[in-house]
Amino acid sequence: xxxxxTPRRIELEAVARRLFAARGYHATSMEDLAQALxxxxxxxxxxxxxxxxxxxxxxxxxxxxxxxxxxEALEGAPPxxxxxxxxxxxxxxxxxxxxxxxxxxxxxxxxxLGEPDRSxxxxxxxxxxxxxRELFAVGVAEGAFRADLDVTFASMSFLxxxxxxxxxxxxxxxxxxxxxxxxxxxxxxxxVAASSP
Amino acid sequence: xxxxxTPRRIELEAVARRLFAARGYHATSMEDLAQALxxxxxxxxxxxxxxxxxxxxxxxxxxxxxxxxxxEALEGAPPxxxxxxxxxxxxxxxxxxxxxxxxxxxxxxxxxLGEPDRSxxxxxxxxxxxxxRELFAVGVAEGAFRADLDVTFASMSFLxxxxxxxxxxxxxxxxxxxxxxxxxxxxxxxxVAASSP
Numbered sequence: 001x002x003x004x005x006t007p008r009r010i011e012l013e014a015v016a017r018r019l020f021a022a023r024g025y026h027a028t029s030m031e032d033l034a035q036a037l038x039x040x041x042x043x044x045x046x047x048x049x050x051x052x053x054x055x056x057x058x059x060x061x062x063x064x065x066x067x068x069x070x071x072e073a074l075e076g077a078p079p080x081x082x083x084x085x086x087x088x089x090x091x092x093x094x095x096x097x098x099x100x101x102x103x104x105x106x107x108x109x110x111x112x113l114g115e116p117d118r119s120x121x122x123x124x125x126x127x128x129x130x131x132x133r134e135l136f137a138v139g140v141a142e143g144a145f146r147a148d149l150d151v152t153f154a155s156m157s158f159l160x161x162x163x164x165x166x167x168x169x170x171x172x173x174x175x176x177x178x179x180x181x182x183x184x185x186x187x188x189x190x191x192v193a194a195s196s197p
Numbered sequence: 198x199x200x201x202x203t204p205r206r207i208e209l210e211a212v213a214r215r216l217f218a219a220r221g222y223h224a225t226s227m228e229d230l231a232q233a234l235x236x237x238x239x240x241x242x243x244x245x246x247x248x249x250x251x252x253x254x255x256x257x258x259x260x261x262x263x264x265x266x267x268x269e270a271l272e273g274a275p276p277x278x279x280x281x282x283x284x285x286x287x288x289x290x291x292x293x294x295x296x297x298x299x300x301x302x303x304x305x306x307x308x309x310l311g312e313p314d315r316s317x318x319x320x321x322x323x324x325x326x327x328x329x330r331e332l333f334a335v336g337v338a339e340g341a342f343r344a345d346l347d348v349t350f351a352s353m354s355f356l357x358x359x360x361x362x363x364x365x366x367x368x369x370x371x372x373x374x375x376x377x378x379x380x381x382x383x384x385x386x387x388x389v390a391a392s393s394p
Contacts, residue, residue: 191388
């Protein structure tokens with residue numbers, strides 16, 4: 001896909017993901033996009049065939065950011081499951097901080113896609129979630145995570161912490177993405193109870 | 198406020214929270230609201246002075262649902278901190294399941310409010326989050342939760358699990374709200390590690 005993108009198209013995608021994330025997909029008109037770029041509405045159709053194409057491009061950008069960050073965090077010789085978990089949380093929070101608009105579209109605006117784009121978005125999300133679930137499943141198999149762990153809800157917990165952060169994290173706030181990730185890691189790894197129940 | 202609400206106003210609020218949650222506040226016009234009610238756009242102004250009034254009403258409804266459910270879950274003689282935590286998670290998930298539209302507006306559409314309504318929404322959210330933080334702070338003080346617990350991130354974990362569920366929970370899915378809450382409770386209480394690190 002990237003081989004086909006003109007500089008104008010790249011600019012259009014950047015404006016689209018900013019507006020979709022800030023106001024929502026439905027609330028962003030082709031007119032809004034044209035105005036933000038100083039173009040006429042009709043000229044947009046030189047670059048795209050429909051507004052939805054821009055949402056799909058943004059969702060794909062978000063998916064790619066999360067997948068690549070996770071792959072990079074886990075590459076090389078496999079360290080212990082807790083270390084992998086810590087790195088994966090840092091990777092997720094890193095994307096939330098560095099690509100907030102694409103993350104927001106990947107995490108919730110995708111719902112506004114029609115078919116077949118919607119299925120494509122679900123497939124991308126499922127692919128990422130599967131990788132996160134694997135982290136926990138392998139950790140249980142290795143004996144680093146507890147044998148009775150509900151792997152589905154352990155990964156839902158990871159994703160809830162990471163995804164909800166996309167609604168509140170601000171790069172100009174007091175904590176770096178790594179610091180946020182490490183605090184969640186401590187809760188997720190050890191739990192809140194004073195001793196194992 | 199409720200003493201002033203006519204049946205038509207109640208109906209208007211119900212339609213508004215459904216459309217705000219489904220399409221977003223900005224993407225829902227007064228025309229959309231009028232159409233959904235079979236009224237003329239101008240007639241809406243008999244009932245409200247501006248669209249934002251409906252968003253604030255929905256945010257207040259969501260805040261009240263979360264606050265009331267939590268207060269009810271914790272009333273009476275105080276049980277152990279883990280039991281309070283379990284009840285509080287069930288209360289939160291219960292609201293997500295029973296009032297999904299008001300929950301969605303309380304959790305994210307509030308951002309589209311202008312002042313002074315925006316400050317009012319933040320105050321309501323902060324009030325609820327303070328109650329959740331208290332659960333953990335008291336649990337640490339009682340010795341039921343670990344002494345080195347980061348109370349802020351423990352409550353952020355609770356809220357992340359509960360709030361993110363508002364994006365994926367479906368009442369016709371395989372799990373009841375209590376079952377979802379109990380699974381998150383198990384992860385949050387005991388963590389994922391095989392033994393305390």
